[in-house]
Amino acid sequence: MCCGGGLVRDRYFDSLRVLAIIRVSVYHMFPFAVLELVFPSMGVMFALAGSLMANSLARGSSRYNVIFGRIRRLLPAYWVLGLFVVPAMLLLGWDERPALWHLTAWVVPFVSPPSSDVGLQAQEVIWYLVTYLWLVALSPVLLWLYRRAWLVTIVAPLALLLALTIWPAWPANPNFQDVGTDLLTYAGCWILGFAHRDGTLRKVSAGLVASLAVVCVGGALFWAHRHGALQDMPVAYGIYQIGFVLALLRWQPDMAWLTRRRGLDNWVTLINARAVTIYLWNNVAIALCFPIGDALSTWILGQTGEELSYCVIALALLTNAVLLFGWVEDLAAKRTLRFLPWPHPTPAKPAGRATVPSLSRRWNDPVPHYATTSPRPRL
Structure with missing residues (x-):
């Protein structure tokens, strides 16, 4: 991959990740279903992560090192987050104490x-x-299957989920059913990331990809219109998200305009460098903004003023969480x-010397990683 194309393409990924994180946070504050339909953030995030995972596995490093590296990030x-949440739950009362095996999920989230x-x-x-962790762990196997039958591998997870919807054969524990449903719903997006990374998606004509995207999105919406909320039907929702992912990964816009706008470019870098922290703490900030706002008597500002004050408080709390804990992502x-992590100004180039942009300096691969109960809203 050439430096120029790589930089532009990675910046497109960075921009998609920023849009996804912002949309997730806005949805948590204002849970309108239309936000999920306009930009299905989680499918996009899984696709981006799948592409980057395939790239890491293709470099020739040990698959165990790649998996460990992703989990370590x-x-x-x-x-x-757990250091604050778990003690708070214990101190403020936890009526039904969980089994020890389940409590270990606050160390490694193999289930919620x-x-x-x-x-x-x-x-x-x-x-x-x-x-995300399950898809990372399964990626070597998924990539092996993809290289032998790429189309079947993309379609198979949703086909299996459809079969399990018609003929349920899940384990008795609902935690494992939730994991399996989520895994099969988003595995297709993850594997489409493989197709983006190795160039397979670019070999398909733009017209065909656009047609498939329209069929997936339109078909899922039609099915939801006839049978209920789209978010309550994992198979239809998975197809809907695949439609968006197909279009977004096949499209390769010129992102040079972003690098010329240093202020905006810096914000994209900042949010990517703190993506995990923003994702983990945004819902906590929103939950806390209401009692804090009530304690400050924000109701005297009127309905609109009160709503705006809640948003300002939530944003302030999230900003503080990023400032206090975001450095952990650097570690x-x-x-x-x-x-x-606000980028330093780029120093002026010495006259008469050509420089080669460093991919590692600006295009580090921060793990993003950006919602109703079963069925629960998917961000």
Whole structure:
């Protein structure tokens, strides 16, 4: 991959990740179904992560090192959240104490961790990390299957989910059913990331990809119109998200305009460098903004003023969480620890010397990783 094309393409990925994180946070504050339909963030995030995972596995490094590296980037920020949430749940009352095996999910989220009412807002978003970790662990097998039958591998997870919807054969424990449903719903998006990374998607004509995208999105919406809410039907919702992912990964816009706007470009870099922290803490910030706003008597500002004040408080709380805990992402990624990862101004180039842009300097691969109960809203 050439430097120029790589930089532009990675910046497109960075921009998609920023849009996804912002949309998730806005949806948590204003849970309108239309936000999920306009931009299905989680399918997009899984596709981006799948593409980057395929790239890492293709470099020739040990698959175990690749898997460990991905997990290492994610878990420290998760542990920081747990260090606050778990003691709070224990101190403020946890009526139904979980089994020990389930409590260990606050260390490694192989299933969604247990929660009391106090910690529910923090726990609700962890399903994404659970699904991400399973897809990372399964990626060597999925990539092996993809290289032998790429189309079948993309379609198979949703086909299996459809079969299990018609003939349920899940384990008795609902935690494992939730994991399996999420895994099969988003595996197709993850594998489409493989198709983007190796160029298979670019070999398909833009017209055909556009037609498939329209069929997937339109078909899923039609099915939901006839049978209920789209988010309550994992198979239809998975097809809907695949339609968006097909279009977004096949499209390769010129992102040079972003690099010329240093202020906006810096914000994209900042949000990518703190993506995990933003994702993990945004719901907590939103949950806390209401009692804080009520304590400050924001109701005297009128209905509109009160709503705006809640948003300002939530944003302030999230900003503080990023400032206080975001450096953990630098530690996990083995980067220089920075309180605020705002890019330094690019120094002027010495006259008469040609420089080659460094991919590692700006295009590090931060793990993003960006919602109703079963069925629960998918962000």
